Amino acid sequence: MSAPVLKRAAALLLAILALAGPAGAVLPGEQLKDPRLEARARAIGARLRCLVCQNQSIDDSDAPLAGDLRVILRERLTAGDTDRQATDYIVARYGHFVLLDPPFEGQTLLLWLGPALFLLVGGVWAARLARARDPGGEPPPPLTAEEREALSRRLGGAGAP
Amino acid sequence: MRRLLFLIPAAAFALVIAAFAFGLGRDPSILPSTLIDKPLPAFDLPPLRPDAAGLKTADLTGEPRLLNVFASWCVACRVEHPVLLRIKAEGVPIDGLDWKDEPADGLRYLVDQGDPYRLTGNDRAGRAGIDLGVAAVPETFLIDRHGRVRYKQVGPITPDAWDRVIRPLMDRLKAER
Secondary structure, eight states: OOOHHHHHHHHHHHHHHHSOOOTTTGGGGGOSSHHHHHHHHHHHHTTTBBBTSSSSSSSTTTOHHHHHHHHHHHHHHHHOOOOOHHHHHHHHHHGGGBBBBBSSGGGGGHHHHHHHHHHHHHHHHHHHHHHHOOOOOOOOOOOHHHHHHHHHHHTTTTOOO | GGGGGGHHHHHHHHHHHHHHHHHTTTTTTTTOTTTTTOOOOOOOOOOOOTTSOOOOOGGGGGGGEEEEEEETOHHHHHHHHHHHHHHHOOOOOOOEESOOOOOOHHHHHHHOOOOOSSSSSESSSSSHHHHTTTOOSSSEEEEEETTTTTEEEEEOHHHHHHIIIIIHHHHHHHOOO
């Protein structure tokens, strides 16, 4: 087999595998005929929260409202909306809460930066603690002969031969 | 100063407890409306009664009013219904939006339970409700004289919610021009 044929076969296989992904609760009647549009709808739907169950995406939920939102999403995409526009259409109605990936903005600053902040504070604290325990520097040089003599004199001759 | 350092863990603990206590008092299933201070979305719905008028956006201006979203299949709506009838008796206009419901079922519900609504529209496909950001019924919108949403009650209006929250807001809207 020549390289272009192999490449094409690989691309086809990849496309088939992509379509074989879990359909969740997406009903056959809801799916679009155009596989590219349907793939986009799946990608968006997996990141939109079902308002009824709240911890499932609309693609995973059997709630009637989730079904309605899947249909609306597909209508928007068919009408020529970009992924962003179709998502914004639903966000305009239900707020940022429907996004399973919260956007990076003022209200979610602590959510996104919190872990790094805690790591920083903990790291500084741990570093200070480690430094306090270890006086650092070279061990002091051994005593000279005179120093040892002076020391034994002060200790009252104890230990001196 | 250094002697007070031992208080830091205790203070951190108190902060965490305060955050938890705050979080316990909030219901995460209640979503804020994206429509607050914005005009109602456009809709034009058919009536439940064949001889009555339907419900369209233009009907919802002129004086402060409530727009109650309900359905015959909704259990919490039946709990809320006596309160709606009481609100109607107090002379407050309420319009009804029958969401994702068969018109015949919605009509039978009003015949059985009493009809608190001035105008009622049937939103069988549910699109008007979705445009309003309705996630579950009942939900009630407080609408000012210019047709803007000013408050949203998620879940049934309890007598307490009416007396303490919604009626005072309504009185304030009435005083506005």
